[in-house]
Amino acid sequence: MRTIIIFLIAGIVLNACQQNPRITKIAFGSCAQQNQSQPVLSLAADYKPDVFLFLGDNIYGDTDNMDTLDYKYKKWQSLSEFRKLKSVTRILATWDDHDYGQNDAGKYYPYKEASKEIFMKYFHIPADHEMRKRPGIYYSDYLKVKNKTVQFIFLDVRTFRNNLLPYAAYKDRVKLPRENYFYTLDYFPHTSSDSTLLGEEQWKWLEQELQKPADIRFICSGTQFGIEYNGYEAWANFPHEQKRMLNLIQKTRAEGVIFLTGDVHYGEISRLKEPGLYPIYDITASGITSTWDFATPNKNRIEGPVMDNHFGLVTIEWNKDPVIKMEIIDVYNNPRAEYIIRLSELQFTEKK
Numbered sequence: 001m002r003t004i005i006i007f008l009i010a011g012i013v014l015n016a017c018q019q020n021p022r023i024t025k026i027a028f029g030s031c032a033q034q035n036q037s038q039p040v041l042s043l044a045a046d047y048k049p050d051v052f053l054f055l056g057d058n059i060y061g062d063t064d065n066m067d068t069l070d071y072k073y074k075k076w077q078s079l080s081e082f083r084k085l086k087s088v089t090r091i092l093a094t095w096d097d098h099d100y101g102q103n104d105a106g107k108y109y110p111y112k113e114a115s116k117e118i119f120m121k122y123f124h125i126p127a128d129h130e131m132r133k134r135p136g137i138y139y140s141d142y143l144k145v146k147n148k149t150v151q152f153i154f155l156d157v158r159t160f161r162n163n164l165l166p167y168a169a170y171k172d173r174v175k176l177p178r179e180n181y182f183y184t185l186d187y188f189p190h191t192s193s194d195s196t197l198l199g200e201e202q203w204k205w206l207e208q209e210l211q212k213p214a215d216i217r218f219i220c221s222g223t224q225f226g227i228e229y230n231g232y233e234a235w236a237n238f239p240h241e242q243k244r245m246l247n248l249i250q251k252t253r254a255e256g257v258i259f260l261t262g263d264v265h266y267g268e269i270s271r272l273k274e275p276g277l278y279p280i281y282d283i284t285a286s287g288i289t290s291t292w293d294f295a296t297p298n299k300n301r302i303e304g305p306v307m308d309n310h311f312g313l314v315t316i317e318w319n320k321d322p323v324i325k326m327e328i329i330d331v332y333n334n335p336r337a338e339y340i341i342r343l344s345e346l347q348f349t350e351k352k
Helices: 002-019 039-046 066-077 080-088 112-122 200-210 239-252
Strands: 023-029 051-054 090-093 139-145 148-154 216-221 257-261 267-272 280-284 301-306 310-317 323-330 335-342
Touching: 023 039, 023 139, 039 080, 039 310, 066 080, 066 112, 090 148, 148 200, 200 239, 257 310, 267 323, 267 335, 280 310, 280 323, 301 323, 301 335
Parallel strands: 023 051, 051 090, 148 216, 216 257, 257 280
Antiparallel strands: 023 310, 139 148, 267 280, 267 301, 310 323, 323 335
């Protein structure tokens, strides 16, 4: 009888452990007007994530006056919703164009160094941080969960990026993926391989980062990675750079890669399929306060679009084969998009 009781207790404990695995929550979002209240951040704080990632357009600076840019950051971070979020979790960030300083700006923005100083000030970058030793704001960070490692790779898609090509000037040069678009296209994809989005030094750094040990890797980009060309800002405007990224993941055999992106003022989950590579997911959370009238065509979209204000949430259950749940949660606390995979689905089938 005693033996039976012991086995029953052991079974209950084991079952409890299986039902309540260690859970990691990663919340993220982008596109926040500093002049507006931000209930999305307050809602995200209620979820008590292990980290919150700001993915760009964290404010709408759009200025050549650095005092103005500084003031807008200060106003944003004085909001009660931001302070609530900061009180319950760790905050990490990258930028996009509007907090960089100018709409759609790239490497020729004349105040990028001064803008970087303001970014580092408000995101409390330590004096000895790697970011301070080189141009741009790209960097990596980690989250340890017992014997598991989550790597965050923050890309800088502004400081080194070539100018975009205006669609009207190039539209007759190459056939586009679709015959017709129901809206006006802004930009044409680069056809020259000497144009760059990240720049050579950032590419070299990224290759080294992808070779570091990690169980799951989140590559954070202000610009969407996984969508098809749509005439707006995206990695698709630099198709050779998008392809270079996929090739680099293959070359380094980096497993567990997921992209987190912003910019477009709606939420969606995209999936890219590339020969010889596991599926690459891109979760776009864009609309802490901003919204858009429509979602562009995207043949890679598998969930969404979500047109209401929202934040993104990735929940990891650290089982033997970890479960990764991707969600977009709207401002009314409704899960509007959900997709679940296992970590084994983000691994190479053939090991070298």
